[in-house]
Amino acid sequence: MPVASSDFRPLSVAPAELFSENLAAHTAQEQHYAGRHRVVAWVRLAAFGVSIAAVWWLFSRGQLPAAFGVVALAYVVFLLLVRWHNAVGYQREHYRLLAQLNQEELARLEGKLNGFDPGLRYLDPAHPYSADLDVFGPHSLYQLLNRATSRLGHDWLAGWLLAGAEPAVIELRQQAVAELAPDVAWQQEWQARAKHFPKQDADPRTFTEWLRQPDFFQGKGWLTLLMVVLPPVAVGCVVLWFLGYSGLLALGAVLVLGALNSVFRVARAEYFSHSSSMRDALRAYRDQLAWFEAPTWTSAHLRQLHATLHASAEHQPASVLIGQLSRITGLFSARESPLIAIILNNLLLWDLWCMWQLERWKKRLGGQLDAMLEVGAELEALVSLAGFQAANPTYAVPELSATPLEVTAVGLGHPLIFARQRISNDFSTRGAGHTGVITGSNMSGKSTFLRTVGLNMVLAQAGAVVCAQQLRLAPARVYTAMRTQDNLAESTSSFYAELKRLRLLLELTATGQPVFYLLDEILKGTNSLDRHRGPRP
DSSP states (O other): OOOOOOOOOSSSSSSSHHHHHHHHHHHHHHHHHHHHHHHHHHHHHHHHHHHHHHHHHHHTTTTTHHHHHHHHHHHHHHHHHHHHHHEEEEEEEEHHHHHHHHHHHHHTTTTTTTOOOOOOOGTTTTTTTTTTTTSSTOHHHHHHHHHOSHHHHHHHHHHHHHHHHOOHHHHHHHHHHHHHHHHHHHHHHHHHHHHHHOOOOOHHHHHHHHHOOOTTTTOOHHHHHHHHHHHHHHHHEEEEEHHSSSSSHHHHHHHHHHHHHTHHHHHHHHHHHHHHHHHHHHHHHHHHHHHHHHHHHHHHHHHHHHHHHHHTTTSSSSSHHHHHHHHHHHHGGGGSHHHHHHHHHHHHHHHHHHHHHHHHHHHHHHHHHHHHHHHHHHHHHHHHHHHHHOOOOTTTTTOSSSSSOOEEEEEEEETTTTTTTTOOOEEEOTTTTOOOOOOOTTTSHHHHHHHHHHHHHHHHHTOOSSSSSSSEOOOOEEEEEEEEEBBGGGGGHHHHHHHHHHHHHHHHTTTEEEEEEEEESTTTTTOOOHHHHHHOO
8 A cells, every 4th residue: 555755855955964854754754653553453452342242242132133233343344444454554664664765875875885785696706897896795886876676676777787888778867867866755655665575586587487388277178167166066065064964065075176276286386486476576566666657757768668568558557467466476375374275275276266367367468577577677777876866966977978988087986985085086088099007106096096987987887877076988898807816716826817807808809899998906916027018019
């Protein structure tokens, strides 16, 4: 039950001040709804007590029709109170999550990144630059940027950081982020809606690939007929048993249904496994896409994503269709309670009915699910970039250059250094075949400067703002050789590891694509004379 976003000011104040104000306001709202939640709990308890007392009083006086009427009324009232209680509980949790999001933004501003996902699963020592530039790992760029919640959203953002986009794509992302960034309340509402559902680690691509497998019910019309006929018969036999008739009929019906469940136990378990793994992710995308579908967007890329959802959904909002699927996958959760599962399956063939409902949904729209989930994941990545831009309003939107290998920066700083007086530098290079040499004493910041240039290029080519007053660059492949290490398992010395790294650089440049390379203390694993000879043509 999503709630409307709070009407906080866009970024007309300093980010730290805005996040602090939001934190205080959301915490106050959380406490307000926590109080209401307790009150509703007492109302539920009082209603239950009054109902029990009324039913007992009527039964003791022999007024059975009135007693049964009170029971029916009490049941309806109980359901309404439960729904009210859950709604208030959702709002309490929602404001807690919004407060948590602002607390996290304050932590990022202070450079306290330890509590965020380091993205180690994306760290590849053989990648051209990610290990050297701290793109992933402890105190990394990924921790600073990532505001996604789903496995697919994480993958999209990581993909943008691992490979620069084409100039046209970068510009589309910049425009989309520019539209999203000023509305911090919209971004945080988007994030909070998904955080209600924490179990989103499963890969949706596995689920959608599984959905493309042949239907279980294909060629089993007889089973569908049995599912229609047998459950009412079984329930009727059980009712007759309760009314005093022979229990043999009930036992026979339950045994027949139990045999069917046993025959198809493998398929039932498979459907349950796939559905339960995706339940939270589907609920999160349902609520997030409903939030995205509501506004009218102006940037070309956001309008394109909106149109993709509309085309995939066939005249129904994509959030509604994903909501239908999430409800079907939620029906399988009855298996999580063994007693309830036994009763439902041996009387109603519950799992088989859930499987049938899932296949009905698949026949209607299953082929479009991939596109809808990919749109949601890309929006998660865009919201991550927008949150980074909103938290750093002084950062520059990079300008793309047509001059090969141009990097012209004013006030360039390292985005992972959070000191109040961050040291910034100007830098300029353009044209193929140009090499700059950075010299200085030990601990003077040479390596940090190289990483500053490389990391801001990664940000720029992902579509994000950069830690600079101005940056103009031509998109190029970034390549680094900074942290080469030995590998005893492969009998590789650090010097040989660096040689292999440099060989990869030469092979990459031989392809003809522009490569911007950053080498730190080249051939440092050998003597000074060979180090001077090595870089010569």
